[in-house]
Amino acid sequence: MVARLHDDMWTASIPTTAYGSGRTLKALHDDLVRGLALLGVTVHVTITPVSPELDRLRRAEATYDTALADAVTALTTQGSTARDTAEATRVSITRVTTLRARPPARLARTRRKRDP
Numbered sequence: 001m002v003a004r005l006h007d008d009m010w011t012a013s014i015p016t017t018a019y020g021s022g023r024t025l026k027a028l029h030d031d032l033v034r035g036l037a038l039l040g041v042t043v044h045v046t047i048t049p050v051s052p053e054l055d056r057l058r059r060a061e062a063t064y065d066t067a068l069a070d071a072v073t074a075l076t077t078q079g080s081t082a083r084d085t086a087e088a089t090r091v092s093i094t095r096v097t098t099l100r101a102r103p104p105a106r107l108a109r110t111r112r113k114r115d116p
Helices: 025-038 052-077 082-089 093-101
Strands: 002-006 009-014 018-022
Touching: 009 025, 018 025, 052 082, 052 093, 082 093
Parallel strands: none
Antiparallel strands: 002 009, 009 018
């Protein structure tokens, strides 16, 4: 569910089902859960706040995650220990170990251009 901040009020809606608002995201969440309960619907409600700035932040985070995975892969390939990789990338050993356990990213195939 997408939430937007309007003035000092968070709002969100489920088309044709429910609308909620609150001064905080928690208040918005609780309002939506209460509204859905009145309709006899019991579901887990996840709210994702959106704005151009938050979208930019999420893109930056995704770029960082990709760069981190690439760095861990490169350092591992070069024989770096998990501890050294964690220190070099400034993340926890647990995160390095998790990234090392992932299968390598698949390379995108591109077609060769044919000369006429």
